Amino acid sequence: MNMPVGTIANALAIVAGSLLGLMMHGRFPESVKRIVFQGLGLSVLIIGLQMALKMDRPLVVVFSLVLGGIAGELLRIEERLESLGGVLKRVTRSSNAMFTDGFISATLIYCVGSMAILGSLDEGLRGDPTILLTKATLDGFASIPLASTYGVGVMFSAAPVFLYQGCIALGAGALRGVVTPDLLTQITATGGLLIFGIGVNLLGFAQIRVGNLLPALLAAALLSFAPI
Numbered sequence: 001m002n003m004p005v006g007t008i009a010n011a012l013a014i015v016a017g018s019l020l021g022l023m024m025h026g027r028f029p030e031s032v033k034r035i036v037f038q039g040l041g042l043s044v045l046i047i048g049l050q051m052a053l054k055m056d057r058p059l060v061v062v063f064s065l066v067l068g069g070i071a072g073e074l075l076r077i078e079e080r081l082e083s084l085g086g087v088l089k090r091v092t093r094s095s096n097a098m099f100t101d102g103f104i105s106a107t108l109i110y111c112v113g114s115m116a117i118l119g120s121l122d123e124g125l126r127g128d129p130t131i132l133l134t135k136a137t138l139d140g141f142a143s144i145p146l147a148s149t150y151g152v153g154v155m156f157s158a159a160p161v162f163l164y165q166g167c168i169a170l171g172a173g174a175l176r177g178v179v180t181p182d183l184l185t186q187i188t189a190t191g192g193l194l195i196f197g198i199g200v201n202l203l204g205f206a207q208i209r210v211g212n213l214l215p216a217l218l219a220a221a222l223l224s225f226a227p228i
Helices: 005-025 030-052 058-075 077-092 099-111 114-126 130-150 152-170 181-203 215-223
Strands: none
Touching: 005 099, 005 114, 005 130, 005 152, 030 130, 030 181, 058 077, 058 181, 058 215, 077 099, 077 152, 099 130, 099 152, 099 181, 114 130, 114 152, 114 181, 130 152, 181 215
C-alpha cells in the first residue's frame, strides 16, 4: 500500500495540538487549570457514554470487560505503560509529575474507538484517509487542553497512535473479511466504557486501571462471533 497519509496526519496533529497546549500551560492560574481539567473530564465522560450507548449485546460487553480485565491484570499492562512513560520521562529529562499520566490517558483516548480501527482499515483497503483525517482534526484539538493540563507526556502519545493505526492499515488486507459491522459495534461499546473510565479517573471519582482493561477490546472482537 501507499504511505498511510491519514495515520501520519493524525500523529502530526497530536504533536501540533500538544505544542499549542504546552505554550498555554504556564499562562493560566491554578484555578483556571483546575476548571479546564474538570471540563475535560466531563467531556471524556460524555464521549465514552455516547459510545457505550451503542451497546446492543450487553453480555458481550460484560464478558469482554471481565475476561479483558483478568488478562490485563495478569499481563500487567498498566504497569508496563507506566514503565514506558517513565522511560520517556527520563529520556526527555522532564520534571513534570503528570508526564506518565498524560502519556497513558492520551494514548488510551486516541487509540480506543471505532474511528481508529475503521479509518485505518479504510485507508489500508481503499487508500481513503478521510476518516483518519477527521480523527486527526479531533485529536489535534483534544491535545490542546490535554497538554495544557498534563504537559509534554501527551505529545508522546503520537508514537503509539502512529504504530497502532499504521499496523492496522498495513494488515488491512488480511482483516478484510473479519471486520463486520457487529464487531465494530461491540468494540465501540466496550471502548466507550473504557473512555468513560478515563473520565472517572480525570474527575477523581475513583482510580480505574483502564490500561489493564485494554484486552477487553480484543475479547469484544472475538465474542462478537459468539451466540450470546
